[in-house]
Amino acid sequence: MLKTIRPTVGRVGTFNIYVHAGRRSPAYVQAGRRTLVTATNPKSSPSIPKVPSTLTQSDAASTVNIQTSGVNSKVHGDWVLFHPVYTPEELNAVEVLHREANGFSDKLAASLVKLSRWGYDLVTGYKHKEIPPGKEMSLTELRKEGYVLDDKQWLSRILFLESIAGVPGMVAGTLRHLQSLRLMRRDNGWIHTCLEEAENERMHLMTFMTLRNPSPFFRAMILGAQGVFYNMFFLCYLISPRACHRFVGYLEEEAVITYTRCIKEIEIGRIPEWSDLPAPQIAIDYWRLEPDAKLLDVIYAVRSDETTHRFVNHSLANLDVKNDVNPFALREPDMHVKGKKIAFEREEAESYLNETRQLLQAEAKTEKKVQKH
Ligand SMILES: [Fe+2]
Numbered sequence: 001m002l003k004t005i006r007p008t009v010g011r012v013g014t015f016n017i018y019v020h021a022g023r024r025s026p027a028y029v030q031a032g033r034r035t036l037v038t039a040t041n042p043k044s045s046p047s048i049p050k051v052p053s054t055l056t057q058s059d060a061a062s063t064v065n066i067q068t069s070g071v072n073s074k075v076h077g078d079w080v081l082f083h084p085v086y087t088p089e090e091l092n093a094v095e096v097l098h099r100e101a102n103g104f105s106d107k108l109a110a111s112l113v114k115l116s117r118w119g120y121d122l123v124t125g126y127k128h129k130e131i132p133p134g135k136e137m138s139l140t141e142l143r144k145e146g147y148v149l150d151d152k153q154w155l156s157r158i159l160f161l162e163s164i165a166g167v168p169g170m171v172a173g174t175l176r177h178l179q180s181l182r183l184m185r186r187d188n189g190w191i192h193t194c195l196e197e198a199e200n201e202r203m204h205l206m207t208f209m210t211l212r213n214p215s216p217f218f219r220a221m222i223l224g225a226q227g228v229f230y231n232m233f234f235l236c237y238l239i240s241p242r243a244c245h246r247f248v249g250y251l252e253e254e255a256v257i258t259y260t261r262c263i264k265e266i267e268i269g270r271i272p273e274w275s276d277l278p279a280p281q282i283a284i285d286y287w288r289l290e291p292d293a294k295l296l297d298v299i300y301a302v303r304s305d306e307t308t309h310r311f312v313n314h315s316l317a318n319l320d321v322k323n324d325v326n327p328f329a330l331r332e333p334d335m336h337v338k339g340k341k342i343a344f345e346r347e348e349a350e351s352y353l354n355e356t357r358q359l360l361q362a363e364a365k366t367e368k369k370v371q372k373h
């Protein structure tokens, strides 16, 4: 239920932190005013002398050291777009779902995802092999025989997946932004949702990058894949935005399957390297996790994000992409809906939008009454 759409504002250091308790999911956060400090990779600026500088600290835009009562601590500012923070119940509400393809463009989108999956398995050296029933094998034997992946193989798959997953939202956001400028008309609230998805995927990549520094060969593969995929998706979005959102919906179905499998593997002890690994700080900040959170908690949160992408993109693909308003521009259903339902049909999207408008009206009335007293 929407609690409030008014941000509660807390001022911390040089940041204004806006915490939206009710926009979309029970807890969404939005970045407030930022400082002008930006992170720079010193290697990429050879002409700048290598002297200690705030500008060369990779976390300078997000972390501020403060001293309170003689104790040094850190304030982590929020420098990102709206994104969900999940309750434990929401994290467990995710189900693996599939939407049947109806019609030519849906079938084409589903086939392209299958093809992408095949290419993805090929470049990351993955072959799905069922463990023969009744066969007793140690973890080392299972890994050696290729029945289960080790932590490095899992990470390769995740990094590759996330480096590609951040592309569609940015392309869709860019093209809709340019269209809005070109036609001099409103975008109906789609741009933000697309950009939020792109950033959310990039944050997945930044999180997992803290666990490994990929080799030049791996980076070259990602470079090639991005070059091809970005341009292909750009052209396809110009031709059929609806088919592209459907394609992303199917792609996210695969992401949910991958992370569900990963969670299961950790929980049954097949990735012991990760079973007690602490969550990276960037993930604790982003998903507002407990300070002692584990990598497993992060993967649960990532899976919920992928579930959001699955639901949102399949729902957007059910709309008239040229004329319909994005029903998720002001709020999104929580994971109890998104995790158990593959998408809103157009009529459901309309009633959801009407419900949002009624909530906004009720909120405005209450606010007026409070102001009068
Ligand atoms: Fe992702």
Ligand SMILES: [Fe+2]
Binding pocket: 165, 201, 252, 255, 305, 306, 309
């Ligand atoms: Fe995703």
